[in-house]
Amino acid sequence: MNFDIVDHQRNLLILDRDDTIIFDSGYMSGSDLYTVNMALVTQLTFAKKRNLLISIATNQSGVNRGFFSLDDCLRFNLRVRQHLKDEFDIEIGLIAICPHLPEENCTCRKPKTRLLEICMEMAKVTRESTVFVGNAQTDFECGANAGVTTYDVNNHEHMNSLNSWIEKSNDNY
Numbered sequence: 001m002n003f004d005i006v007d008h009q010r011n012l013l014i015l016d017r018d019d020t021i022i023f024d025s026g027y028m029s030g031s032d033l034y035t036v037n038m039a040l041v042t043q044l045t046f047a048k049k050r051n052l053l054i055s056i057a058t059n060q061s062g063v064n065r066g067f068f069s070l071d072d073c074l075r076f077n078l079r080v081r082q083h084l085k086d087e088f089d090i091e092i093g094l095i096a097i098c099p100h101l102p103e104e105n106c107t108c109r110k111p112k113t114r115l116l117e118i119c120m121e122m123a124k125v126t127r128e129s130t131v132f133v134g135n136a137q138t139d140f141e142c143g144a145n146a147g148v149t150t151y152d153v154n155n156h157e158h159m160n161s162l163n164s165w166i167e168k169s170n171d172n173y
């Protein structure tokens with residue numbers, strides 16, 4: 001990472017997608033049906049007030065399994081982004097996708113770290129200025145592997161910690 005271009009003014013919140021910011025039933029990108037995690041949306045509303053950047057890092061092996069196309073996946077992500085913007089005025093930046101199967105041994109499939117690194121590079125922030133929120137063991141391992149503080153969306157204490165982190169963020173705003 002080129003630290004000359006690090007944005008020291010802002011913090012980055014990276015979210016897992018499925019069963020973190022939205023709830024689904026399996027490989028869903030071809031489907032119209034999902035619901036938004038309102039508890040997390042409330043936190044994201046605070047995050048917006050603190051001028052945080054928000055990204056999503058998501059494993060979507062359904063693409064390479066042939067369950068849905070990459071285009072379907074991208075379209076679905078755009079719809080989720082638009083929904084969050086229109087209904088809650090929450091802006092999602094980069095949505096980083098791993099379309100690979102485990103056996104493809106890519107560098108991006110969580111718990112590998114490439115998706116988080118791409119999000120941090122695009123936002124020009126360091127790992128110290130970043131937290132990751134997920135729901136699965138792969139997310140927690142991914143965060144640990146990347147050296148990024150990681151919270152379990154289903155853990156009440158973790159969500160309190162996330163809230164404190166958001167409140168402390170970007171104090172100069």
Ligand SMILES: [Mg+2]
Nearest residue numbers: 016018019135
């Ligand atoms: Mg998930």
Ligand SMILES: [Zn+2]
Nearest residue numbers: 098106108109
């Ligand atoms: Zn991958």
